[in-house]
Amino acid sequence: MKHHNEDGPPCGHMEGLLNQAADGSSRGLKLWYAINHAARCTGCGNYLRRLRETVGRLHSATKEMPPTDVLNRLEAAIPREEGIPR
Amino acid sequence: MASVLGRSVPKPEKQSPRFEDVARQELAVLYRVALRLTHSAEDAEDLVSQTLLNAHRAWGSFDGSYPRSWLIKILKNEFLTQRRKRGSAGNVSIDSIEEPSDEGFWEEVSWSAVGENILRELDRLPEEYRLAVALCDVEEMSYEEAALSLDIPVGTVRSRLFRGRRLLRARLVHMVEDSGRES
Numbered sequence: 001m002k003h004h005n006e007d008g009p010p011c012g013h014m015e016g017l018l019n020q021a022a023d024g025s026s027r028g029l030k031l032w033y034a035i036n037h038a039a040r041c042t043g044c045g046n047y048l049r050r051l052r053e054t055v056g057r058l059h060s061a062t063k064e065m066p067p068t069d070v071l072n073r074l075e076a077a078i079p080r081e082e083g084i085p086r
Numbered sequence: 087m088a089s090v091l092g093r094s095v096p097k098p099e100k101q102s103p104r105f106e107d108v109a110r111q112e113l114a115v116l117y118r119v120a121l122r123l124t125h126s127a128e129d130a131e132d133l134v135s136q137t138l139l140n141a142h143r144a145w146g147s148f149d150g151s152y153p154r155s156w157l158i159k160i161l162k163n164e165f166l167t168q169r170r171k172r173g174s175a176g177n178v179s180i181d182s183i184e185e186p187s188d189e190g191f192w193e194e195v196s197w198s199a200v201g202e203n204i205l206r207e208l209d210r211l212p213e214e215y216r217l218a219v220a221l222c223d224v225e226e227m228s229y230e231e232a233a234l235s236l237d238i239p240v241g242t243v244r245s246r247l248f249r250g251r252r253l254l255r256a257r258l259v260h261m262v263e264d265s266g267r268e269s
C-alpha cells in the first residue's frame with residue numbers, strides 16, 4: 001500500500017491507534033491492527049517510527065528529583081496528623 | 087481467623103494508608119509537575135507545600151483511589167488559584183492563543199544533539215499540551231489517570247497528548263537547527 005503522502009499526516013482513522021501503539025497503551029487486536037497497517041502503509045509507518053522515537057526519549061528522560069534540601073523541607077512540610085479516607 | 091498451635095489469633099485489621107505515607111511517596115512526582123507548571127524551583131517548592139496542606143484538609147473526603155491523580159489535581163487547582171490571584175498573563179485559554187505549528191515533525195531529529203534538553207523543550211509547549219505529555223509520557227501515567235489529574239475527559243487527554251507529541255518533536259528539530267546556527 002502506497003500512502004498518498006509519505007511525510008504527511010497518517011491515514012485519518014489511524015492517529016489514535018498509532019499513538020497507542022507507540023506508547024504501549026494498546027494490546028491485542030488494536031495493537032496488531034496498528035502495526036500491520038503501519039507495516040504496509042508508508043506514511044503511517046513513518047508516523048509510527050517518529051512517534052516511537054519521541055515517546056521513547058520521553059520515557060527514558062532523566063526524571064528530575066528535588067534537591068536533597070528541598071526534599072527534606074517538603075517531607076517536613078507534610079502534615080502528620082492521621083486521617084482515614086472513607 | 088488464623089490458628090497457631092490450636093489457638094486462634096485475630097487477623098490484623100487492614101490499615102488505611104496514612105496521609106503522610108501517601109504524600110511522601112508522591113513528593114518527587116508532585117515536584118516535577120510543579121516545575122513543569124511554574125518553571126521555577128522556588129515556586130515549585132511553594133506550590134507543593136501548599137498542595138500538601140490542601141490535600142491534608144481534603145484527605146477525609148478522598149476515596150483512596152488513584153492518590154497520585156488526586157494529588158496532582160489538587161496541585162493544578164492550587165496553581166490556577168495562585169495564578170488568578172496574581173492576575174498573571176499566563177492565564178490564557180488554549181482556544182485564545184495562536185496554535186503553534188507542528189511543521190518540522192516530519193524532519194529527522196538529531197537525538198544525540200537533543201540529549202537531555204528534551205524536557206527543556208517540553209517546558210516550552212503551551213500548558214495544556216505540556217501537561218498531557220508530562221503526565222502520560224514522562225510520568226508514564228495512563229490516559230485515565232491523566233484525565234483524573236487534569237479533570238478533563240479521556241478523549242481530551244488523548245487529543246492534547248497526540249498533538250503535544252507532534253509539537254514537541256517539531257520543536258526538537260528546530261532546537262537542533264537553531265543551536266547548529268549559533269555554534
Ligand SMILES: [Zn+2]
Pocket residue numbers: 003010011014037041042043044045
Ligand atoms: Zn496509513
